Amino acid sequence: MGYRFTAAAFNQLLESLREKYRVYAPTLLKGKGKFSDTDLVGYAEISKIEDVVFNQKSYFSPKETFYPVTQRLFYFNENGFSEAVVDEKGMIVFLRACDIQAVERLDKIMLENGLSADYYYERLRNKLKLIVMDCQESFDSCFCVSMGTNKTENYSASVRLENGVYLSDVQEDIEGLFAFHGETIEVSPKFVESNKQSVKVPENLVLESVAANPIWEEYGSRCIACGRCTVVCPSCSCYTMQDIFYDDNPKCGERRRVWASCQIDGFTDMAGGHSFRRNNGERMRFKVMHKIKDFKQRFGVHMCVGCGRCDNACPEYISLAHCIDRLGKEEAGNRG
Template identity: 85%
Template sequence: MGYRYTAAGFNQLLESLKEKHRVYAPVLLKGKGKFSDTDLVGYGEILQIEDVVFKQKSYFSPKETFYPITQTLFYFNEHEFRETAAAEKGIVVFLRACDIQAVERLDKIMLENGPFPDYYYERLRKNLKFILMDCPESFEHCFCVSMGTNTTENYSASLRYENGFYLSSVREDIEGLFALYGEPADVSPQFVESNHQEVQVPQNLKLESADLNPIWEEYGARCIACGRCTVVCPSCSCYTMQDIFYEDNPRCGERRRVWASCHIDGFTDMAGGHSFRRSNGERMRFKVMHKLKDFKQRFGVPMCVGCGRCDNACPEYISLAHCIDRLGKEEAENRG
């Protein structure tokens, strides 16, 4: 089941959808590229379907639309604290299959990794709906097929731009609006079937062999601990906490949750001046082992979804895809 829309019809759909939801999609950010006078594709709230970038991969993941980079959890004074108000509107995000798979990884960490779900994540997450963007061709550095994340069934509908706009495989007609503005059409989602690069994923990494592998020193010699790889990653969930005291009244303030990661200096600092994983090679080892072994051991799937954004973002051209492939081939050689 699906629907076809003209640009005007889809914009009417968006206008009605925005009455109860905020709608995000990949958009062109003029002048925001990493070099002077260059552009960037990132996620932003859209006003019309013409704003959506269909044929480029977004530099940043859609994670920030529902898991904010900086999030105020509550306000406090010397007597009490007051929780921030929940968002009044839901969130609809246009995103690709690998990113939906990444959200499912975030869900496991934030909602299932302990006796209680993360309250602040949960109340945003329950109002989140996905519109899958068709992905018929692979982008640069993608290896989602190797990771098994090139398809998904977790979406309300699939969006395609091809001589018109199509919503296919409609599983949830949000607010009954899809049928209202579109004409019935026989169309199915398109998923990428092969990537430009293939990765041999290790199936049973051993801690003892990983500890002795020279790969970490090699990558550590190049890594500058900027954290770009983890900031653009759609499945990284780590954060730090900040208490902000107001200058006009130091007895009042707010507690914020701010993205952080294992690659960034200070993340493992402890009382007494102690710190874990001081070298960049140790941090690289921790990240890779967590994504490929620890997470899979706990939840049954690798944490990495093969979107390739970390490879795009690294200023030192360190490739996680090549690292995974090397570990996978070494494992196969040792097994044989």
């Protein structure tokens, strides 16, 4: 079922939704850019549709809305522990098709990768409803078409701004509010069909030859191990644990889960001073192989969704898209 909304009608819809949900979308964050006096498109809670940025890609992914950078898990003292309280409200997130595909990748890691689901991820994920933002034109760094992630059917509703009105294809009418506030019409979401850049994705990489490839030395000489590429990535899930002891009572504290990265020095440190992948090039090789080989071997889809955020974020202008493309063309050349 499709619906048409004026801005006023959509804002009434949002007001009704906000009674039971926190609604997040990409917005313009004033003064939050990489340089002084610059802005940034990132995720924040919204109250009106005019705050949503439709014509720019968000710098950070929507992942942080339901998989927080820092997540308090439980409190503890000398007598026991108590679980951290979770907001009773659900979450509605506006995001693009590639980001919905990334949510599905996170689900595979956090919910399907082991004997049981990750409890702390699952209880927030179960509160989440997705509204896909139509992508009619590609952004410069996107390569989602090459990764097969430019479309999705996994959403409660779609939304696009067209000729001053908002059009939605609704698969799940949340609380019946879309029908209540909207005017019924025929609507289908529009997804981008081509990107400004494309990549040749390798499908049969041989680990031994990839490990010996000199491109990792090249990238290693440029990478500064800042971890920005993994922080902005919508499908990366690595974390570390921190126990925080309170100054006023050292016997009390809390355990937090905090995002971490395979690209940062110390992530693979072990007892006894052992560590894997000390070299930056080796770390990048591990990340790339996870994105385009290891994950697919286990779950049947590539981990990388081609959003291009890592290319935008890297201060050394290292492009994951170009790296994937180089490996793919080398593989094709070796077969030829």
